[in-house]
Amino acid sequence: MERVIVTGGAGFIGSAICKYLQSNAEVFVIDNLSFGSRQFIEIDDTHFFNEDILNYQALKKVVEQVKPQVVIHLAAIHFIPYCNAHPFEAAQVNIQGTINVLEAIKPFAKQVLFASTAAVYPIAEGALAETGLTGPMDIYGLSKLAGEHLCQGFYAQTGINTIVARFFNAFGPNETNPHLIPEIQNQILQGHRTISLGNLEPKRDFIHTYDMAVAVSCMLQKLTTGIHTINLGSGVEYAVTEIVDAFSRQLGEEIKINIDPNRIRKVERMHLLADVTKLKALGWQHTVSIDAGIKTLLQN
Numbered sequence: 001m002e003r004v005i006v007t008g009g010a011g012f013i014g015s016a017i018c019k020y021l022q023s024n025a026e027v028f029v030i031d032n033l034s035f036g037s038r039q040f041i042e043i044d045d046t047h048f049f050n051e052d053i054l055n056y057q058a059l060k061k062v063v064e065q066v067k068p069q070v071v072i073h074l075a076a077i078h079f080i081p082y083c084n085a086h087p088f089e090a091a092q093v094n095i096q097g098t099i100n101v102l103e104a105i106k107p108f109a110k111q112v113l114f115a116s117t118a119a120v121y122p123i124a125e126g127a128l129a130e131t132g133l134t135g136p137m138d139i140y141g142l143s144k145l146a147g148e149h150l151c152q153g154f155y156a157q158t159g160i161n162t163i164v165a166r167f168f169n170a171f172g173p174n175e176t177n178p179h180l181i182p183e184i185q186n187q188i189l190q191g192h193r194t195i196s197l198g199n200l201e202p203k204r205d206f207i208h209t210y211d212m213a214v215a216v217s218c219m220l221q222k223l224t225t226g227i228h229t230i231n232l233g234s235g236v237e238y239a240v241t242e243i244v245d246a247f248s249r250q251l252g253e254e255i256k257i258n259i260d261p262n263r264i265r266k267v268e269r270m271h272l273l274a275d276v277t278k279l280k281a282l283g284w285q286h287t288v289s290i291d292a293g294i295k296t297l298l299q300n
């Protein structure tokens, strides 16, 4: 079985990826549990390393012990409001941490997948293709774009197969940050039927973490040489009101919205939609609909 290291594997998306890969690979996780949780993953202590990717010596030791063939680098500071409030920490973990991971794995890895983000794209209408311009709006997007460039340098220097996956908006179980869907979920599970939200018009490409995990596995299997940049979204965008409607349908109850001025973001993208032509060409398919995914969130 292939040995796979997942940095940030105890996080929201990481836990779904580990679960999916475990049937076909020996999965090891490096996570400092700053945002993730040990309970999210069914991995024994010999396969779990509670380490900070900023500690290069500790990271190198783990990598030398595991000798991974594949590395999926997810560990990052991700929630945009948190990144804006902690720009030094976000830049350090997302840039210095990525340098550390890439340096440490050089002697062993034959394939690396880096979790980039839709936030590297500028504000735009319509579906965003990988060939389009980049233009991040915040420190988070900027730090991830720097990570993409580090991956390009890594590939140029080593020739190790590199995949830059631009993740769009994930939803599913084990959410670690107060994004839109868990915010609605929490208010509903607390019994509210009038929920407080900010901007209602923005549309986002939501993709369930199970579909993301399948897509990551598909990319690792199909893109085995060279360097690739590829969008990982569903290819469908939903307005905030459509998400609330989906909760309402699954609950079988009306949900009203109260616009809370304190929740309205000053800078907001109205659209964020992935062109998933490249991903679909690998044979991947979008399987978990918004309604099916939300149904499981209400059963929590």
Ligand SMILES: NC(=O)c1ccc[n+]([C@@H]2O[C@H](COP(=O)([O-])OP(=O)(O)OC[C@H]3O[C@@H](n4cnc5c(N)ncnc54)[C@H](O)[C@@H]3O)[C@@H](O)[C@H]2O)c1
Pocket: 007, 008, 009, 010, 011, 012, 013, 014, 030, 031, 032, 033, 034, 035, 036, 037, 051, 052, 053, 054, 073, 074, 075, 076, 077, 078, 093, 097, 115, 116, 117, 118, 166, 167, 168, 169, 170, 171, 175, 176, 177
């Ligand atoms: N959630 C989304 O919608 C989304 C969208 C685009 C990109 N991404 C990217 O996908 C990846 C996973 O995101 P997520 O939503 O699962 O976030 P998350 O915060 O749940 O996962 C990140 C994990 O990294 C760990 N981590 C953070 N700093 C670390 C450090 N210094 N050393 C070791 N571990 C550290 C955290 O404990 C956490 O488990 C991130 O790189 C994120 O930027 C996520």
